[in-house]
Amino acid sequence: MNAMTGIAQQIGAATDSAEVLACDGASVLLLREGQEERAGRAFSCLVEPAPGDLVLVGRAGGQAYVLAVLERRGDTAMRLAMPDGATIGDGAGRLNLAAGTLVVDAETTQVATRSLDVVATRTEAHLGRVGLFAEAIETIAQRIIGRFRRSFRFVEEGEQLRARDIDQRASGHVNLKGETITVQGGALVKLRSDQIHLG
Numbered sequence: 001m002n003a004m005t006g007i008a009q010q011i012g013a014a015t016d017s018a019e020v021l022a023c024d025g026a027s028v029l030l031l032r033e034g035q036e037e038r039a040g041r042a043f044s045c046l047v048e049p050a051p052g053d054l055v056l057v058g059r060a061g062g063q064a065y066v067l068a069v070l071e072r073r074g075d076t077a078m079r080l081a082m083p084d085g086a087t088i089g090d091g092a093g094r095l096n097l098a099a100g101t102l103v104v105d106a107e108t109t110q111v112a113t114r115s116l117d118v119v120a121t122r123t124e125a126h127l128g129r130v131g132l133f134a135e136a137i138e139t140i141a142q143r144i145i146g147r148f149r150r151s152f153r154f155v156e157e158g159e160q161l162r163a164r165d166i167d168q169r170a171s172g173h174v175n176l177k178g179e180t181i182t183v184q185g186g187a188l189v190k191l192r193s194d195q196i197h198l199g
Contacts, residue, residue, distance in 0.1 A: 017070060020053040028066050030057065039064035041081075048081040050074060 018032035054071040089095040
């Protein structure tokens with residue numbers, strides 16, 4: 001606060017305190033010494049004032065500005081209001097966010113990074129439509145369970161499945177079709193049906 005006051009004194013602006021009556025975007029209605037006064041929010045004042053707040057007011061060029069929120073007398077959660085195109089952090093530095101719960105609410109979210117590491121004990125995602133374009137995908141898991149109404153997979157070249165045991169079941173029709181089909185059993189090959197047609 002002393003630093004803010006010192007800056008105001010250097011530019012020749014007087015500072016005092018006032019109570020916030022209402023906020024309308026960048027315009028703030030203040031109560032100072034029993035008189036209502038309109039003030040703008042200083043560009044460096046990132047905390048958005050709320051009604052009932054005690055704020056520091058400075059004046060320059062005949063205009064009043066809210067420089068900082070000194071005290072919040074209500075229970076309104078703090079909201080940081082940044083100008084469009086704001087950037088936090090340094091490209092060569094490190095930014096840490098620590099919270100019990102982190103909520104990101106945005107109309108559009110873009111993440112661009114050269115490397116992404118995610119560590120989570122439990123993950124839930126509710127998505128409308130997903131598009132994934134990747135050079136290579138490697139998945140290592142103890143168990144994978146997928147439940148689908150319909151599933152389509154198109155492989156342009158070869159596909160290999162290697163497992164100790166394979167169990168495939170269909171309640172309806174199963175169709176295997178290829179230019180050449182080879183079935184090999186090291187110990188036993190068994191076909192069982194009411195009817196078997198060959199040829």
